[in-house]
Amino acid sequence: xxxxxxxxxxxxxxxxxxxxxxxxxxxxxxxxxxxxxxxxxxxxxxxxxxxxxxxxxxxxxxxxxxxxxxxxxxxxxxxxxxxxxxxxxxxxxxxxxxxxxxxxxxxxxxxxxxxxxxxxxxxxxxxxxxxxxxxxxxxxxxxxxxxxxxxxxxxxxxxxxxxxxxxxxxxxxxxxxxxxxxxxxxxxxxxxxxxxxxxxxxxxxxxxxxxxxxxxxxxxxxxxxxxxxxxxxxxxxxxxxxxxxxxxxxxxxxxxxxxxxxxxxxxxxxxxxxxxxxxxxxxxxxxxxxxxxxxxxxxxxxxxxxxxxxxxxxxxxxxx
Amino acid sequence: xxxxxxxxxxxxxxxxxxxxxxxxxxxxxxxxxxxxxxxxxxxxxxxxxxxxxxxxxxxxxxxxxxxxxxxxxxxxxxxxxxxxxxxxxxxxxxxxxxxxxxxxxxxxxxxxxxxxxxxxxxxxxxxxxxxxxxxxxxxxxxxxxxxxxxxxxxxxxxxxxxxxxxxxxxxxxxxxxxxxxxxxxxxxxxxxxxxxxxxxxxxxxxxxxxxxxxxxxxxxxxxxxxxxxxxxxxxxxxxxxxxxxxxxxxxxxxxxxxxxxxxxxxxxxxxxxxxxxxxxxxxxxxxxxxxxxxxxxxxxxxxxxxxxxxxxxxxxxxxx
DNA sequence: GAAGGGCATAAGATCAGATTATGGCAATCG
DNA sequence: CGATTGCCATAATCTGATCTTATGCCCTTC
Numbered sequence: 233x234x235x236x237x238x239x240x241x242x243x244x245x246x247x248x249x250x251x252x253x254x255x256x257x258x259x260x261x262x263x264x265x266x267x268x269x270x271x272x273x274x275x276x277x278x279x280x281x282x283x284x285x286x287x288x289x290x291x292x293x294x295x296x297x298x299x300x301x302x303x304x305x306x307x308x309x310x311x312x313x314x315x316x317x318x319x320x321x322x323x324x325x326x327x328x329x330x331x332x333x334x335x336x337x338x339x340x341x342x343x344x345x346x347x348x349x350x351x352x353x354x355x356x357x358x359x360x361x362x363x364x365x366x367x368x369x370x371x372x373x374x375x376x377x378x379x380x381x382x383x384x385x386x387x388x389x390x391x392x393x394x395x396x397x398x399x400x401x402x403x404x405x406x407x408x409x410x411x412x413x414x415x416x417x418x419x420x421x422x423x424x425x426x427x428x429x430x431x432x433x434x435x436x437x438x439x440x441x442x443x444x445x446x447x448x449x450x451x452x453x454x455x456x457x458x459x460x461x462x463x464x465x466x467x468x469x470x471x472x473x474x475x476x477x478x479x480x481x482x483x484x485x486x487x488x489x490x491x492x493x494x495x496x497x498x499x500x501x502x503x504x505x506x507x508x509x510x511x512x513x514x515x516x517x518x519x520x521x522x523x524x525x526x527x528x529x530x531x532x533x534x535x536x537x538x539x540x541x542x543x544x545x546x547x548x549x550x551x552x
Numbered sequence: 553x554x555x556x557x558x559x560x561x562x563x564x565x566x567x568x569x570x571x572x573x574x575x576x577x578x579x580x581x582x583x584x585x586x587x588x589x590x591x592x593x594x595x596x597x598x599x600x601x602x603x604x605x606x607x608x609x610x611x612x613x614x615x616x617x618x619x620x621x622x623x624x625x626x627x628x629x630x631x632x633x634x635x636x637x638x639x640x641x642x643x644x645x646x647x648x649x650x651x652x653x654x655x656x657x658x659x660x661x662x663x664x665x666x667x668x669x670x671x672x673x674x675x676x677x678x679x680x681x682x683x684x685x686x687x688x689x690x691x692x693x694x695x696x697x698x699x700x701x702x703x704x705x706x707x708x709x710x711x712x713x714x715x716x717x718x719x720x721x722x723x724x725x726x727x728x729x730x731x732x733x734x735x736x737x738x739x740x741x742x743x744x745x746x747x748x749x750x751x752x753x754x755x756x757x758x759x760x761x762x763x764x765x766x767x768x769x770x771x772x773x774x775x776x777x778x779x780x781x782x783x784x785x786x787x788x789x790x791x792x793x794x795x796x797x798x799x800x801x802x803x804x805x806x807x808x809x810x811x812x813x814x815x816x817x818x819x820x821x822x823x824x825x826x827x828x829x830x831x832x833x834x835x836x837x838x839x840x841x842x843x844x845x846x847x848x849x850x851x852x853x854x855x856x857x858x859x860x861x862x863x864x865x866x867x868x869x870x871x872x
Numbered sequence: 873g874a875a876g877g878g879c880a881t882a883a884g885a886t887c888a889g890a891t892t893a894t895g896g897c898a899a900t901c902g
Numbered sequence: 903c904g905a906t907t908g909c910c911a912t913a914a915t916c917t918g919a920t921c922t923t924a925t926g927c928c929c930t931t932c
Contacts, residue, residue, distance in 0.1 A: 235629050237557035248815045253909060265890050267911065271869055277636045283833045284910060286898040290694055293646065294639045294839050301632040305625050309555050312621040315595045326613065374610055396929075418747040513603045517612050547604040547879045547928065548589055573878060585921050587880065604879060606929040716898075867897070867910050 235243035239273045244302035250287030325519030326356040331380035332369035341528035348491035356529045363438045368394045377520050382504035384443045398515050400508040402525050403531035405482040407497040412474040416494040425500040434478035466491045513548030557594045566757040571608030576757045645839030646676040650687035651700035657807035660826035663850035683758045687697040702824035704763045718835050719843050723851035725802040727817040732794040736814040749773035754798035756782045784862050788813045833868030
């Protein structure tokens, strides 16, 4: 049988107190309880640890050997408690966050700035750029703690983005049509997607691609895809030069706005739901929770939001 | 509440095993038992330690922090067990032995030589010269583990030498009268103490002094004490020169024998009982016990001996 | 969609471990 | 000295921690 570490700590108290009785007082116990622990320890090791005399107790050589380890163990327990307390109070901790580029350029910095302003917070945030699918992958592989993703609204036929994860809705944003400034007059009045069936288009590379193609098909045409890129700076540069048209979400335009590009709402262009996603249970990790909270706070008023979606029947027990 | 160290170790097993179920198997327990331990730990710290998913469990940041300490604690427990095992098997350990000079010159070295010959014994023995009273003092003050002492036999009126200590009778030795070689013829035939009433005497400084005085008084004279020393080499040198006569125990004569000194038995000179003394309970400390055993073995046949005297109602529990 | 693996929960059962009560020894004090 | 006090060991209970048994739910896999 291995040594019971609690008995090691009891031994330590006893020796420091100088007697079993005094040690028991320290521990808030009675003397026979401590006596039996010491005896059990001696039994299991087969060596006397204490010499008993009328004025108390003195450790044998074996007892002294155990004492050293007992003190070390006690120190580790204290340190462990202190560290977790720091993690709990956010004095320490690190959170790995994966977000899509335009969020990383707008929403995330704004949120983290708020976090920094709180006194006594020592969180270390590691950011990672990743399109939604990759970000969720990173979550699944424990390479990220929070994924900030978007999902096309009304895209009910598509499989849910991150089944089995916890979703924190942050905000919604519109997707806007981009036209060269030179064509703004021409594009006055309410517009439809079908009006642009004959244009050259710039499409994204990820799910935006398929989604936009789908929307065009529903509008009755097959878009002429001239360029493909996810980079919203590139997109705007190309549009500004009149090489093609495209659509971008608000966050991308907030991050970078080319003066020669005009934006127009389009009825068929469904918006984005921006969501923070984490592994089930991770939202009750203090550091992760703090980042989630600050993300949500940063989005307040910027779009509809809801409470954290119920995690899909998590197996994580509540911490009350 | 402080962290329960056992739960720290359980956490370690679980994380290493990769799942609570596998951890439980390792520990020989059922899964719900381990689950509840983990939950209790999380409750007491207020922080999730594990994220549960379908394929097992991964530690949170707090869990990882605890893991480091858990491993350290486990290492200390192992080391503590190993050290006490070494102490138990005498691969390690130190014993402090206080003995009177002539024992230190004869009996003790012989005994320790036997100890050294046993393979795999790594005991460190620290010797200290001390007359019986001082040796027992050293015992009482935890400055020695074993005291090798002598006591005048038949000295029933004297207070017991070391009340409250454990006595291991080792051997008995005679005390012999010392005469200058030049007077041997003159001292032929059976002798009595009274025959030397008019001599110059060399007496010891410690209890030997009072004892010998007492014996002389019983023999009907008051000895003329010319010199006082406990040093048996000095005593013999003085006797050899015919400056005085004295008496010494066998062990002193075994340690050093001056050729110009003759020894004669004397009926009234009571012998010494040589005893090893230790604190109650110390005789079940392996290292101390080993030295006691080897001391007794070295005395086998050299004088009457008995089993260890029952310790005077020790408060030390038996280790079976 | 059936099976398997993993976790949480509830309800018993049991054993460790704490308390109360008592006795004996040693040291201290009137 | 005898009484008192402090210390430890032991025995006998008793309670509460904790381990098990028995389920249910979820996810993943075939």
